Amino acid sequence: MFSDPRLQTSVGRIESSLLDLGEFSEYFRDHKEPDGLTIFIPNWNHRAFLPRSLRSAMDSLRYLGKEGFSGEILVIDDASRDGSQKFLRSVQALYNEPRLRTICLNKNLGLTRLRNLALLSSKHRYVCLLDADNELIPENLPMFMRGTIETDAALLYGNLILKEGREAKTTVSDIKPTWFLVDQNYVDAFAIVNAERLLRIGGYSRPHPYLPDDWEMNVHLIAEEETIVFLPAVFGYYHRQPLSANTENAPHRETSMAALRRIYGQSGPRGWDSERVGRMYHPDIGFID
Amino acid sequence: MSEPLEIIFSEDGNIFYQELASRIATACEEISYPAKLRSAQEIERLAKEDLQERVAVLVMPSECLISVGNSREFLSAVASAKKRILLLAEAMEDKWWEAQFQLPVEYDAFVDVGFVSQEEKTASLSAPYHFLFDGPTEPQRRVLERGVSSEKRSIPWTLVGNMGEGRAELLMDLIEEVNPGGFVFLPKAHARRRQAILEKTHWMLSPSELSRVLKHTRYYVWCSRHSFKYYESFRFIEALLAGAVPCKIVGEDFWKETDVPCIFSSVEDFGKRIRSVGFDRMFQSSRDYYLSWGLLSEHLRKVLDDVL
Numbered sequence: 001m002f003s004d005p006r007l008q009t010s011v012g013r014i015e016s017s018l019l020d021l022g023e024f025s026e027y028f029r030d031h032k033e034p035d036g037l038t039i040f041i042p043n044w045n046h047r048a049f050l051p052r053s054l055r056s057a058m059d060s061l062r063y064l065g066k067e068g069f070s071g072e073i074l075v076i077d078d079a080s081r082d083g084s085q086k087f088l089r090s091v092q093a094l095y096n097e098p099r100l101r102t103i104c105l106n107k108n109l110g111l112t113r114l115r116n117l118a119l120l121s122s123k124h125r126y127v128c129l130l131d132a133d134n135e136l137i138p139e140n141l142p143m144f145m146r147g148t149i150e151t152d153a154a155l156l157y158g159n160l161i162l163k164e165g166r167e168a169k170t171t172v173s174d175i176k177p178t179w180f181l182v183d184q185n186y187v188d189a190f191a192i193v194n195a196e197r198l199l200r201i202g203g204y205s206r207p208h209p210y211l212p213d214d215w216e217m218n219v220h221l222i223a224e225e226e227t228i229v230f231l232p233a234v235f236g237y238y239h240r241q242p243l244s245a246n247t248e249n250a251p252h253r254e255t256s257m258a259a260l261r262r263i264y265g266q267s268g269p270r271g272w273d274s275e276r277v278g279r280m281y282h283p284d285i286g287f288i289d
Numbered sequence: 290m291s292e293p294l295e296i297i298f299s300e301d302g303n304i305f306y307q308e309l310a311s312r313i314a315t316a317c318e319e320i321s322y323p324a325k326l327r328s329a330q331e332i333e334r335l336a337k338e339d340l341q342e343r344v345a346v347l348v349m350p351s352e353c354l355i356s357v358g359n360s361r362e363f364l365s366a367v368a369s370a371k372k373r374i375l376l377l378a379e380a381m382e383d384k385w386w387e388a389q390f391q392l393p394v395e396y397d398a399f400v401d402v403g404f405v406s407q408e409e410k411t412a413s414l415s416a417p418y419h420f421l422f423d424g425p426t427e428p429q430r431r432v433l434e435r436g437v438s439s440e441k442r443s444i445p446w447t448l449v450g451n452m453g454e455g456r457a458e459l460l461m462d463l464i465e466e467v468n469p470g471g472f473v474f475l476p477k478a479h480a481r482r483r484q485a486i487l488e489k490t491h492w493m494l495s496p497s498e499l500s501r502v503l504k505h506t507r508y509y510v511w512c513s514r515h516s517f518k519y520y521e522s523f524r525f526i527e528a529l530l531a532g533a534v535p536c537k538i539v540g541e542d543f544w545k546e547t548d549v550p551c552i553f554s555s556v557e558d559f560g561k562r563i564r565s566v567g568f569d570r571m572f573q574s575s576r577d578y579y580l581s582w583g584l585l586s587e588h589l590r591k592v593l594d595d596v597l
Contacts, residue, residue: 139469159473161461168457175476178492232474234464282472284443284505288498 019116019203027103027121032196036070037145038122039130042114044078046132047087049239053130054091056236059138061099067142072099072123079108112213116203119195127195134160134190135237146283147231148192154226155218157191158235172238176289177228177278181218182260184253189214190236197226208259210252216260223264228278232288292344292371292597293323300328302352304496305523309378309402310348312585315426319586322593329353333362337369344597345370346400349377351388367394374596378402378423380519381410398596404522404549419592423522424585429530433576437532442568446471447506447533449494451478453514459538462556463510467563471510472502496527503531507568510559512538520549529579534571550574 039057043050057073064071077084085104092102109117119127126148130136140158148156157173173187180186198204201224204213221228280288294317298310310326317324324346332340332353345367347353357363367373375396379385396416401407406420425433445468448460452475463471476492494502503509509528513519520537528535536551536559544552551571553559562571582588 137464137469143470159460159475161457161464163461168461170452170457170477171460171473171475174452174474176492180492232472233470234460234473282444282502282505285501288494288501 021113021117021120024117027117029121029123032125033070033123034125035149036124037064037126037128038124039071039073039128040118040122041073041075041130041132042078042111042118043075043080043084043132045080045082045084047080047082047084049133050084050087052135053132056136056138057130060136060141063138063142064145069142069145072101074101074118074122076103076114076118077105078114079105112204112206115213119199119203122195125194125196126192128192129189131190133239133241135239137234137236140233140235143233143283144192144231144235147229147281150283151229151279151281152227153229154194154197154221155191156229156231157187158231158233160188160190160236160238161234162238162240164240176276176280177230178276181277182222185212185215187214187218188238190238207263208256211256211259215256219260219264222277230278230280231282232280291322294346295332295340295343295370296324296326296346296348297329297332297353298348299352299356300330301356302349304493306349306352308496309523312426313346313376313589316586316589319427319584320590329357329363332366333357333359335366337366340366340370343370344372344374346374346376347394350375350392350394354392364393372397374398374400376400376402378523380515380517381407382517383515400592404520404525405547419595421592422582422588423526424582424588425579426585430580430584432530433580437572442505442507444472444506446508446510447502448510449474449499450511451514452476455512459512459556466556467560472506499527500531503528503533506533508536508563509533510536510538516541525579529575534568535575548578550578
């Protein structure tokens with residue numbers, strides 16, 4: 001479908017309207033609380049996985065509270081057809097948890113717009129992007145919050161243990177922020193971002209159908225010289241499913257790379273091509289590199 | 290008269306081998322043995338006659354070759370030395386040991402640095418094998434004789450290395466069975482590593498960065514990236530010097546016959562030990578073991594007497 005490069009360009013320009021979400025303005029929060037965290041769970045037909053991600057998010061709120069951080073969980077369902085919306089309404093009714101907000105959309109926006117809607121609607125400045133099939137390590141979230149605040153990071157990421165079923169296979173989001181981040185999609189969206197800073201630079205975008213929006217955002221942040229920080233502890237579990245979106249994109253890395261170069265690399269290598277593009281930080285140690 | 294040594298290493302290669310080269314040079318100094326520490330690039334620029342009366346000690350030569358501009362010049366300089374000693378700290382079954390024999394260099398001796406001799410594996414070697422116990426240098430001994438404190442060690446454990454076989458499982462076990470808040474840095478040694486070396490991208494932790502981490506750590510945990518009988522002495526030393534307890538997790542039982550402390554057959558065993566014995570006693574047993582073996586320079590003197 002996207003073999004014609006002119007069509008790719010057109011698709012890219014249509015995607016540039018990704019922040020045009022005015023019809024949802026009732027959810028927007030212009031003033032964000034500066035020292036709390038919104039855990040955002042986008043959901044599209046992940047009914048089976050929601051109990052796990054929601055449980056880890058709820059436990060995380062408890063640990064955040066112990067260290068004096070406020071928090072909320074924001075679940076936006078992207079017009080699922082698998083019973084997710086009914087499940088979410090049940091959870092809302094059952095737990096009567098004021099810190100859990102669910103928004104059920106009746107038309108599908110796609111993940112990129114959904115992420116931007118979350119950035120616009122979060123109660124807190126800091127947003128943890130937790131895909132519905134992933135899982136936080138609740139005890140560690142306060143450490144990541146401290147790291148984000150202490151470094152004033154626009155994006156702070158930590159190791160994710162990639163699991164297939166019960167088995168731990170490897171880690172992702174596990175490297176120092178060097179030029180490798182430009183070279184490949186090493187850092188998953190499952191991280192903490194500063195919503196105000198991301199919105200200021202235009203939010204998430206997907207200028208090419210095979211270019212993951214988290215990779216594009218990482219390179220965008222590098223180009224805008226925003227602060228990217230790696231905190232070397234385990235942030236959560238990344239559960240790989242046979243039909244997950246990253247599996248679909250993997251064979252198209254070269255195409256994605258070409259699209260990235262078209263935007264960020266037209267004038268050849270820049271300073272960040274050869275060295276670090278962010279810092280490594282641990283709250284108990286300080287900056288490590 | 291002693292034959293002077295040229296200790297040759299790669300400035301851009303594995304930091305552990307840079308450290309090893311430097312410690313060997315310090316040990317030589319302690320016994321007043323003439324030795325110079327040289328980067329592979331320096332050797333490449335030397336005239337052939339400069340090495341003719343000297344002994345080349347090649348520390349991980351395959352990495353030396355990556356870092357030099359002209360491998361022919363480098364190999365030719367090495368070939369002109371009076372003798373060539375290969376100095377490694379790897380399991381002999383491992384690909385890193387094998388990789389050294391892909392190079393067109395004829396060695397006069399192999400020196401294996403570590404805690405446990407691999408003599409039983411040496412049948413196919415083309416030159417004599419010598420085991421060198423990886424003891425402390427004099428400055429390291431002084432550091433170890435000072436006490437350490439468990440206070441301010443807020444990081445429960447640290448796991449650092451390349452992501453390899455078994456390490457993801459080890460990580461998950463540490464999180465689930467010991468404490469989720471450990472320090473974890475396990476980047477993959479991917480295909481761009483060679484390019485990273487050439488472009489000097491610092492994709493691993495430097496020795497000083499690791500030392501800073503370990504100064505806040507209680508237990509420095511690792512497992513081998515292979516199942517061969519081998520103990521990574523450099524990890525033990527890194528931990529001890531920073532005041533952390535070195536803890537190796539192994540799946541095999543052949544370690545029962547060694548006296549190296551804090552080797553555990555599973556994370557579960559490790560968890561039980563830290564709960565029952567605790568940091569202070571575990572650290573003390575590791576330090577006592579290490580100091581009881583004597584200095585690196587004493588062991589090196591014996592090896593040099595045998596080799597030269």
